[in-house]
Amino acid sequence: MVVTVLARVLGAAVSLYMLLCTIRVFMTWVPNLTAGKFGALLARIVDPYFALFSRFRFLRAGQVDFSPVIALIALSVLGNIFTTLAYAGTITVGYVLSIILSALWSVVGFVLTFLTICAVLRIIVYALHFNSLHPLLRVVDSILNPALHAVNRVIYRNRAVNYLQGLITGFIILLILRVGCGALIGLVNSLLRSLPF
Numbered sequence: 001m002v003v004t005v006l007a008r009v010l011g012a013a014v015s016l017y018m019l020l021c022t023i024r025v026f027m028t029w030v031p032n033l034t035a036g037k038f039g040a041l042l043a044r045i046v047d048p049y050f051a052l053f054s055r056f057r058f059l060r061a062g063q064v065d066f067s068p069v070i071a072l073i074a075l076s077v078l079g080n081i082f083t084t085l086a087y088a089g090t091i092t093v094g095y096v097l098s099i100i101l102s103a104l105w106s107v108v109g110f111v112l113t114f115l116t117i118c119a120v121l122r123i124i125v126y127a128l129h130f131n132s133l134h135p136l137l138r139v140v141d142s143i144l145n146p147a148l149h150a151v152n153r154v155i156y157r158n159r160a161v162n163y164l165q166g167l168i169t170g171f172i173i174l175l176i177l178r179v180g181c182g183a184l185i186g187l188v189n190s191l192l193r194s195l196p197f
Contacts, residue, residue, distance in 0.1 A: 003084050003085060003089060004085065004087075004089055007045060007082045007083075007085035007086035007101060008082070008086040010082045010083030011079055011083050011085075014075055014078050015079055017046075017075065018048075018072060018075040018076065019046060020042060020046055020097040021046050021049065021050070021068070021071065021075065022072065022172055023042065024042050024046040024047075024050075025068050025072075026086060027042065028079050029159055034131075035184065040133040043093075047130070049068065049071060050051070050068055050071050052071070053067035053068070053070050053071045053074075054067040054068075069107060070107075073103045073104070073106070073107060076103055077099050077100055077103045080099045081096060081099060083196060084099070087089070092193075092195055092196070092197055093192055093195070093197055094191075094192040094193060094195030094196075094197065095192070095195075096195070097192045098188075098189045098192040098193045100187060100190060101185060101188060101192065104186070105185045107131060108181070109178065109181070109182060109185075112174055112177055112181070113178055114143075115143070115147050115174050116171060116174040116175050116178055118140050118143055118144045119144060119148075119167055119171035119174060120171060121140060121142060122137070122141070122167055123164070123167050123168060123171060125137060126163070126164055126167065128163075144170070147170060147174065148166055148167070148170040151169060151170045151173050151174075151196060152169075152170075155169055155173065
């Protein structure tokens with residue numbers, strides 16, 4: 001009884017803090033929103049937690065900082081653990097591992113889905129002969145090209161291939177990875193949740 005009540009209180013606290021973190025992330029996208037008493041208070045509450053993750057350089061890709069996403073995932077995992085404890089009264093190591101795996105897959109699955117959509121967009125633009133120098137397409141290329149180069153290294157062993165062929169191959173591989181890994185993660189999660197410990 002005490003465990004479930006404590007887990008509910010902690011789960012609610014984690015959910016509230018996660019909401020504050022999310023608001024802080026959105027506020028940083030609009031510079032004028034961070035000014036003022038509320039912005040300063042929110043920064044004092046949330047920024048020390050984000051600082052724990054922002055010191056890891058591998059969470060940055062160019063000018064994009066993924067550390068807030070990882071920080072929110074950590075809170076989500078913690079919240080899910082407390083929620084499970086609140087309703088079940090107990091939790092197994094397998095279930096905790098399943099929660100962590102699901103949280104990590106949600107990020108990887110999102111990235112694979114996003115890259116697949118970028119590949120489809122680029123194939124359409126190429127097939128319709130639109131202006132490839134448009135600033136939006138240059139951003140799409142900067143995101144997509146590292147994945148396409150990785151596919152080229154594995155599939156074509158760095159041989160020169162037609163750009164459209166590389167795009168289509170990249171799209172197919174990304175789609176197979178997204179669907180295949182999603183099915184595999186679902187199977188592993190089922191196995192983890194059925195563990196008796």
